[in-house]
Amino acid sequence: MRLHSGNSEARNKVIAEFSKWQLDIGDGKVKCIDTQRTDAETEFVVPDEYVVKSPLKSPIKTLINIIYPDFQNNMHSQEYLRSRSILTPTNVVVNDINAQILKRVPGNVHTYLSQDSIEDMGVDDNDFDSSFPVEYLNSINMPCMPKHELKVKVGVVVMLMRNLNQILGLCNGTRMIVTGCKKIV
Incomplete structure (x- = not known):
């Protein structure tokens, strides 16, 4: 909806067509390239007007x-x-x-930098700290963590x-x- 504000009628029509195309993909209404696939992957052709060509x-x-x-x-x-x-x-x-x-x-x-250690809230004499080297903690890159x-x-x-x-x-x-x-x- 934010995309429609301040645009010409022609530009809003293009945005609406793109939005509909995206929703159709999500709803499975876009024609697939290979309908015989048995896995969850679906391949389809992206129209040229939605592709950014990089010189x-x-x-x-x-x-x-x-x-x-x-x-x-x-x-x-x-x-x-x-x-x-x-x-x-x-x-x-x-x-x-x-x-x-x-x-x-x-x-x-x-x-x-983020915190690069884990606080040990338990036993004093254990291998907890050595189980998680700083390099390992710093390398974690998960979708829900910065x-x-x-x-x-x-x-x-x-x-x-x-x-x-x-x-x-x-x-x-x-x-x-x-x-x-x-x-x-």
Whole structure:
């Protein structure tokens, strides 16, 4: 619904057609390529108008250029940032996109690390600490957990992933702009 605001009637028609196509995929109404498959995988043809062709060797850079045209001149505009986003199916793609966009934002990169140890709440003399080496804890990358290393710059957009204060509007999916980076003591 957010996509329809402020567009021409022709643009809204294109958005509606794309939305319907996406819903049809989810409902299994799009014609499959191979109807004889027995596994849960389904293959179908994506119409050319929904495919981003990349003349560059990096399709992620092409996608960023399409979604965020003239980024350097508009990156300080809240309306510009508010009206755009890139949704991805996996954390790997998210990480690649974030790294590319972070390179485009001027300023110093600030790196914040997660807690890299587990508190032992039990027996004093055990092998609990050696069971989970710091390197292993830092390498865990699961869909419901943030990465060990967070890199940000002043001016980048971040998305809140855990409810902090719903009364103040700080709930899952809230997008915010980093206005300062402090040292952790």
